[in-house]
Amino acid sequence: MTEFDLIVFGGGTGNRVASAAAEAGMETALIEKGPIGGLCLNRGCNPSKMLIQHATVANRVREASRFGIDASIDDVHFRGFVREVNDELAAVADRKAQDKRDQVNLTLFQEEARFVDDRTIELVESGETHTGEEVVVASGSTPVVPDSIDGxxxxxxxxxxxxxxxxxxxxxxxxxxxxxxxxxxxxxxxxxxxxxxxxxxxxxxxxxxxxxxxxxxxxxxxxxxxxxxxxxxxxxxxxxxxxxxxxxxxxxxxxxxxxxxxxxxxGRRPNTDGVGLDATNIETDDRGFVATDDRLRTSVDGVWAMGDVAGNAMFKHTGDYEGEIVVDNVVHDAGREVDFTALPHAVFTEPQVAAVGRTEAELDKSGTEYVVGRAAFTDTAMSRALKLDRGFVKVLCDLESRAVVGCHVFGHEASILVHEAVPAVRYGLTVDDLANTLLHAHPALSKLVQKACADAVDAADRTTE
Structure with missing residues (x-):
């Protein structure tokens, strides 16, 4: 049995935790049966967004006639660009793995593994066991396949x-x-x-x-x-x-x-049932996620969890954030707490969808009094330039405090526009604050959020008169 200062079980975002710990002088083991980089790099965010961009380019060509430009697609090298995307990302994963092998204080084990007690992990193929003074569970998630569907x-x-x-x-x-x-x-x-x-x-x-x-x-x-x-x-x-x-x-x-x-x-479910957690005292919730506190500690002292398996939010950007928290707490004993206030997300279709904060249904359920501000994409000069015929920004404002509590965008580049509102939701800014932010470059689409906030100001003023 080899003893490590830290074992990181999972090489997705967890690989960054392992490298940070090793750089700080901790003898660290990183265990990952698949390619380094996990779901996002190899089977999720990266390949999907790269391939979706090919789709968007093809659609742009098809729409060129709207701008008085004759254009056509002579051929689509579908197999070629799919291979190119996946080969490029495989090379990135390989480089990451080599970097781990070369890093001082870091040992990479690329094989299947399972817990045999709270801090001891057995490698299935070799039968080796390794224990860690600290352990980070970052085993990710897997697709849900309901057995209720016959066949x-x-x-x-x-x-x-x-x-x-x-x-x-x-x-x-x-x-x-x-x-x-x-x-x-x-x-x-x-x-x-x-x-x-x-x-x-x-x-x-x-x-x-x-x-x-x-x-x-x-x-x-x-x-x-x-x-x-x-x-x-x-x-x-x-x-x-x-x-x-x-x-x-x-x-x-x-x-x-x-x-x-x-x-x-x-949907996706946490990778907890296949990694031997039943041999530990690490508690899971009723959905199977590893239960964590506000510092990402589990029920076992010295064992932490992050990413999809912890279930706080199954996004890569939350995994990255949780990785920062774990590094601060495990490596630097900072006692840092997570704060998921103003967690944005986006859907990369065309039009795009993006949001931060609460929905109307959530506000209704909580009994919060609120008003809605809206702005249509068709009301802006840039939308006319882009020939956009649909889309809107919707801002939700707490009536009492006038704080921005939600922003929902449906339209072109929504994934960018939503970040106009993220600081407002995070820091309690009001719709008045955003409506009076005058220094927007004209005619940028970002002015739509300002317009929606100005509409919310009017709605709030009318409601409280």
Whole structure:
């Protein structure tokens, strides 16, 4: 048995924690069975956004005639750019692994492993055991595949990771799920000629977004795809290269949706049940996530958790932030607490979706009095230049304090625009503060957030008169 100052179990964002600890002089072990960089680099954010950009470029060419420019797409080298993206990222992962092997005080174990007690981890292939004075659990997440769908375990369906490696665009793709992964991949494949069908049990796609945004996005998706909202997949069959999905409504209605590929993107669950946590005293919550306190400590002294497995929010940017917290606390004993106030997120379709703060439904549930400010993309000079015919910014304002408590954007470059409001939500700025921020470069789209805040000021003034 080898003893380390720190063991990091998981080489996604956890690889940064391992390097920081080793740089600080801690004898550190990093354990990761797959490529370094984890889901985001190898099977998630990086390849999806790179491939989606290819889709956006193709769509821009198709739309060139709106600007009086004759343009056409002569060919699409689909297999070529899919390989190029994945090969580029594989090379990045390889370089990261080599950097770890070369780093002083750091030992990389690239094989499957499991816990055998609170701080001892066994390597499955070699049988070696290693213990750490401190341990960081960063084992990530895996796709949810519901066993309630009859036949799902008997068909060769795709996960999101598989879809990002397809070298031929399917003729007909059936997607189970209506969240952001389904939305993004539906947009991507549609751009390259795939007939996409989306099946989701909720009444709108992106149902966790503010209701106005979810409805607006669903309308756009219905223009591109066959959309079956309010339907739950109950059975799947595969025969002669064709998938048949049976989906039912709560009222008893039923449809059969067919395709030559089936993509299951019904959420992700934490990697806790397959890593031996039952051999430890590390507690998990009722959803299977490792339970952590505000310093990311688990129920076991000296054991910490971060990233998807901790369940605070399953985004790469939260994992990066949690990694900073863990480094400060484990390496530097800083006692730093997490603060997820004003956590933004974005969906990289076209139009994009982005949000920070609370939704109207959340404010209604809490009994908060609020007003809404709105600004339409079509009311700006830059939108006219870009020939945008849809989109809006929606700001939610606490009526008593006039603080910005939510901002929801549906439209071009929403992932950038939302950050106009992130500091406001984080630091309690008011709609008056943002409305009176005059130094916006004209005619930048960022003025839309200012316009929405000015509208909220008017609404608040009228309500309190």
């Amino acid at each position: 799902i375990d008997e068909v060769d369906f795709l996960t999101s990771a598989d879809a990002l490696r397809l070298e031929t665009s399917p003729e007909r793709l059936v997607v189970l799920g209506g969240g952001y992964i389904a939305a993004e991949l539906g947009y991507y494949f549609d751009a390259f000629g795939t007939d996409v069908a989306l099946i989701d049990r909720n009444e709108t796609l992106l149902h966790r977004e503010d209701a106005d945004v979810a409805r607006a996005f669903t309308e756009v998706a219905e223009e591109r795809h066959d959309v079956y909202t309010g339907h739950s997949a109950t059975a799947v069959d595969e025969s002669n290269g064709e998938f048949v999905v049976t989906a039912e409504t709560e009222e008893g209605g039923s449809v059969e949706v067919t395709g030559d590929e089936l993509l299951v993107v019904l």
